[in-house]
Amino acid sequence: MNKKPIIQVxxxxxxxxxxxxxxxxxxRVSRGEIFMLxxxxxxxxxxxxxxxxxxLRPSSGRIIVNxxxxxxxxxxxxxxIQRTIGVLFQADALFSSMxxxxxxxxxxxxxxxxxxxxxxxxxKMKLALVNLPGHENHMPAELSGGMxxxxxxxxxMALDPLLLFFDEPWAGLDPVTAAELDILIRSINTAMGxxxxxxxxxxxxxxxxxxxxxxxxxxxxxxxxxGDPAELKEHSQDIRVVNYFNRKATGGDEGGL
Amino acid sequence: MTPGLSLIYILYCKPQTPSLFxxxxxxxxxxxxxxxxxxxxxxxGDVTLFVSxxxxxxxxxxxxxxxxxxxxxxxxxxxxxxxxxxxxxDSAGTLALFQLEEEQTARSASVxxxxxxxxxxxxxxxxxxxxxxxxxxxxERKPPNILEQMGxxxxxxxxxxxxxxxxxxxxxxxxxxxxxRPRSMRWNDVLYYMKRAGVDGLPIxxxxxxxxGLIMAFMSSLQFKQFGxxxxxxxxxxxxxxxxLGPIMTAILVAGRSGSAFAAEIGTxxxxxxxxxxxxxxxxxxQFLAVPKLLATIIVVPLLTLYADLFAILGGLVVGVxxxxxxxxxxxxxxxxxxxxxxxxxxxxxxxxxxxxxxxxGCQRGFQVHEGAESVGTFxxxxxxxxxxLIIVADSxxxxxxxxxx
Numbered sequence: 052m053n054k055k056p057i058i059q060v061x062x063x064x065x066x067x068x069x070x071x072x073x074x075x076x077x078x079r080v081s082r083g084e085i086f087m088l089x090x091x092x093x094x095x096x097x098x099x100x101x102x103x104x105x106x107l108r109p110s111s112g113r114i115i116v117n118x119x120x121x122x123x124x125x126x127x128x129x130x131x132i133q134r135t136i137g138v139l140f141q142a143d144a145l146f147s148s149m150x151x152x153x154x155x156x157x158x159x160x161x162x163x164x165x166x167x168x169x170x171x172x173x174x175k176m177k178l179a180l181v182n183l184p185g186h187e188n189h190m191p192a193e194l195s196g197g198m199x200x201x202x203x204x205x206x207x208m209a210l211d212p213l214l215l216f217f218d219e220p221w222a223g224l225d226p227v228t229a230a231e232l233d234i235l236i237r238s239i240n241t242a243m244g245x246x247x248x249x250x251x252x253x254x255x256x257x258x259x260x261x262x263x264x265x266x267x268x269x270x271x272x273x274x275x276x277x278g279d280p281a282e283l284k285e286h287s288q289d290i291r292v293v294n295y296f297n298r299k300a301t302g303g304d305e306g307g308l
Numbered sequence: 309m310t311p312g313l314s315l316i317y318i319l320y321c322k323p324q325t326p327s328l329f330x331x332x333x334x335x336x337x338x339x340x341x342x343x344x345x346x347x348x349x350x351x352x353g354d355v356t357l358f359v360s361x362x363x364x365x366x367x368x369x370x371x372x373x374x375x376x377x378x379x380x381x382x383x384x385x386x387x388x389x390x391x392x393x394x395x396x397x398d399s400a401g402t403l404a405l406f407q408l409e410e411e412q413t414a415r416s417a418s419v420x421x422x423x424x425x426x427x428x429x430x431x432x433x434x435x436x437x438x439x440x441x442x443x444x445x446x447x448e449r450k451p452p453n454i455l456e457q458m459g460x461x462x463x464x465x466x467x468x469x470x471x472x473x474x475x476x477x478x479x480x481x482x483x484x485x486x487x488x489r490p491r492s493m494r495w496n497d498v499l500y501y502m503k504r505a506g507v508d509g510l511p512i513x514x515x516x517x518x519x520x521g522l523i524m525a526f527m528s529s530l531q532f533k534q535f536g537x538x539x540x541x542x543x544x545x546x547x548x549x550x551x552x553l554g555p556i557m558t559a560i561l562v563a564g565r566s567g568s569a570f571a572a573e574i575g576t577x578x579x580x581x582x583x584x585x586x587x588x589x590x591x592x593x594x595q596f597l598a599v600p601k602l603l604a605t606i607i608v609v610p611l612l613t614l615y616a617d618l619f620a621i622l623g624g625l626v627v628g629v630x631x632x633x634x635x636x637x638x639x640x641x642x643x644x645x646x647x648x649x650x651x652x653x654x655x656x657x658x659x660x661x662x663x664x665x666x667x668x669x670g671c672q673r674g675f676q677v678h679e680g681a682e683s684v685g686t687f688x689x690x691x692x693x694x695x696x697x698l699i700i701v702a703d704s705x706x707x708x709x710x711x712x713x714x
Contacts, residue, residue, distance in 0.1 A: 147680030150449070165368060172440045176403055179439035188444045192679055211365050211398035242430035243398065 063112035090267035137207030152187035197228035353385035360393025363401030392423025497600035506608030521623020543646035545624035559662035567670035571691035574674025609663035
C-alpha cells in the first residue's frame with residue numbers, strides 16, 4: 052500500500068494502573084482502505100479503537116489522524132477530528148428516547164446550520180442508503196437488531212465522515228443480515244472512499260472485506276501479524292495466526308473465553 | 309440546536325471562554341467557498357453549468373442557493389451540469405446535485421450531468437435521489453390532546469395502584485417464605501445492603517440531625533427566653549425529634565439514598581436482561597433481589613432513626629449549654645422527662661414501616677423498568693417521590709392511630 056496514510060500509530064503504549072494493555076504498537080491505515088483489527092478476546096482491540104477516535108488517551112506514543120496528532124490535541128481540535136469520524140458501536144448505542152430521525156439528525160443539528168427541510172432530506176437519503184427507507188418515525192426499540200445496526204450506521208454516516216470505525220458490527224446478526232451488512236460496507240467504501248477500521252472476529256467478513264488486517268495478541272501486548280488476511284492464512288508461520296484463521300483451539304489456557 | 313439551548317450551552321458549557329458576550333456577539337466567521345459555479349449559454353434556453361471544486365456537507369446551503377440564483381433569470385430548456393472539475397463529492401454534495409436537478413426539472417428544463425468521473429458515478433449510483441419522497445411507515449408522533457392525556461394518566465394511575473398492590477403481596481409472600489426457610493435467604497446480600505443503606509448513611513444522617521437539633525433549639529430558644537422557659541427547649545427538641553421528625557427525616561434520607569439506588573439497580577438489571585437470566589435459572593427475582601433489600605432496610609432504618617434522635621438531642625444540648633446557660637445534666641434530665649418509652653417504641657415501629665415502604669416501592673419501581681436508559685431514570689425518580697409520599701401518608705395514619713392507642 053503506497054497510498055497516503057490517514058491514520059498513523061507510532062509506539063502506542065497503554066496502561067491501566069500496573070497492567071500494560073498495549074505496548075509499542077505501530078501501524079498505518081491507508082486512505083480509503085478497509086482495515087481490520089483482529090485478535091482473541093481481551094487482546095486490546097477495542098481499547099486500540101477507542102484510542103483512534105480519542106475516547107481514550109494513550110500512556111505514551113503518537114496517533115496521527117488525518118495529519119493531526121490527537122494525543123496532543125486540545126479539546127476543540129479533538130472535536131473537529133471526531134467530527135470526521137463516524138463510529139458504530141457494538142451495542143448500536145442508538146438513543147432509546149429518540150426516534151430514528153432524531154438519532155440521525157442530532158449530529159446534523161449540532162454541527163451544521165442546515166435547515167430542517169435539508170436535514171430531513173439528508174436523513175431520508177441516509178435511511179434509504181442503509182436500506183431502512185420510511186423508518187424515520189420508529190423508535191429504536193421497535194426495530195430488530197440488524198435494523199438498529201443499520202440505523203446506527205446511518206447515524207455514524209450523518210456527517211459524511213472520512214473514517215468509519217466499527218466495533219464488532221456483525222455481533223449478534225444472522226448470516227443473511229451479516230452478509231447484507233458486508234455488501235453495504237463494501238459499497239459505501241467503494242462509492243464514497245470512506246476509510247473503514249473494523250474490530251471483528253467474523254472470519255467470513257474478514258476474508259470477504261478486509262484489504263489489510265493487524266492481529267493483536269495478549270502475550271506480546273501488541274501486533275503479531277499484519278497484511279492481507281488470505282495471505283496470512285496461507286503463509287503465516289505463527290501458530291497463533293494459523294489457529295485464529297482456521298478457527299482452531301490453542302489447547303492452552305490462553306483461549307478466547 | 310434551538311437558539312435558547314445554544315445560549316444555555318454557551319453559558320454553562322464554556323465557562324473557560326474569556327468573554328461570554330464576546331462569544332455570543334461575534335459574527336460567524338465567513339467561510340471561504342471551496343466550489344465555483346460558472347454558466348455558459350450555448351444557445352438561448354440551452355445552458356451549461358460548470359461546477360468545480362469541493363461540494364460537501366458544509367457547502368450544502370450555499371451551493372443550493374448559489375446554483376438557484378445563478379440560473380434564476382435564465383430561460384431554460386436544457387441544462388447540462390458539467391461536474392468534471394469537482395474534486396471532492398460526498399453524499400451531502402450529491403444531494404445538492406440531486407436537488408439542483410429536481411428544482412430545474414420542475415422549471416421544465418431537461419437536466420443532464422456531464423463529465424461524471426468514475427468516483428462520482430459510484431456515489432451518484434449509490435444514493436437514492438427519490439429517497440425524500442418515500443413516506444414514513446408510521447406517522448410522526450404527536451402529543452395527544454388533553455382528554456387523551458387525562459385518560460391515559462388515569463389509566464396509568466389505576467394500573468400503578470394494582471401493580472403496587474400485587475407486588476406488595478408477592479413481596480410479603482417471598483419474605484414469609486424466606487423467613488420460614490432462613491437458609492434460602494441471601495444473608496450476605498442482607499449484610500451488604502445493611503452496610504449500603506445503614507452504615508454508609510451514618511455521616512449524612514448524623515450531620516443533618518445534629519443541624520436540625522441545633523436549629524430547632526436555637527429558634528425555639530428565642531421564644532422561650534422571653535418567658536424564662538429555657539429548660540423547655542430540651543423537651544421540644546426531644547419530643548419533636550423522637551415522635552415525628554426523627555423517623556420522617558431518616559426515612560426521607562434513606563429514600564433518597566437507598567430507595568433510588570434499589571430502583572436504578574434493579575432497573576439496569578432488567579435492561580441488561582439480568583433479571584431474565586435469573587428467571588431462566590429458576591430463581592424468583594423478587595425473592596432474590598427484593599427480599600434482601602427489604603429485610604436490610606427494615607433492620608437498619610429504626611437504628612438510623614435512634615441515631616438521628618441522639619444526634620438531634622446532642623445538637624439541642626450544644627445550644628442549651630452554650631446559648632441558654634443550662635447544665636448538660638439538667639438538659640438531659642429534661643429530655644428524659646419529655647419522652648416516654650412508648651414514644652421511642654412507637655417511633656421504631658413507625659420507622660420500620662417507613663423502611664418497608666421505601667424498600668418495597670424502590671424495588672417495585674425497579675421491576676417496572678421496561679427498556680432503555682430513560683425508563684431507568686423515570687422509575688428511579690418515581691421511586692423516591694412515591695416513597696416520600698407514602699411516608700407522609702403513613703405518618704398521618706400513625707398520628708391518628710397512636711393518639712387512640714395511647
